[in-house]
Amino acid sequence: QVQLVQSGGGLVQAGGSLSLSCAVSGRTFSRYAMGWFRQAPGKEREFVAAINWSGGSTPYADPVKGRFTISRDNAKNTVYLQMNSLKPEDTAVYYCAADPMPYGSRWWDAMDYWGKGTLVTVSS
Numbered sequence: 001q002v003q004l005v006q007s008g009g010g011l012v013q014a015g016g017s018l019s020l021s022c023a024v025s026g027r028t029f030s031r032y033a034m035g036w037f038r039q040a041p042g043k044e045r046e047f048v049a050a051i052n053w054s055g056g057s058t059p060y061a062d063p064v065k066g067r068f069t070i071s072r073d074n075a076k077n078t079v080y081l082q083m084n085s086l087k088p089e090d091t092a093v094y095y096c097a098a099d100p101m102p103y104g105s106r107w108w109d110a111m112d113y114w115g116k117g118t119l120v121t122v123s124s
Contacts, residue, residue: 006115
């Protein structure tokens with residue numbers, strides 16, 4: 001079974017930066033895609049960013065464009081989310097996810113495996 005172990009998160013001041021990581025273990029396909037999602041209290045989970053196996057495709061949600069950067073290190077089976085210029089509205093539980101066989105023009109919408117989430121709190 002595929003497992004995703006997250007690290008990072010915590011409390012950060014508005015305008016600051018924070019980095020999240022997610023390591024994948026277990027059986028995975030070599031060209032799996034990964035992504036980040038977030039969920040604030042009382043709100044539905046929303047897409048943040050995703051990255052394909054090569055790193056050549058990195059879609060971002062509009063609210064985080066220009067501030068967040070997703071990257072991956074396939075040798076370490078790890079995906080990262082660098083968050084800069086953080087805003088209070090970025091406060092949420094952040095989940096990493098993986099898809100062994102992504103397809104379609106919106107391939108990031110159907111992830112198969114999920115991490116347990118990590119809380120990011122941005123103070124003003």
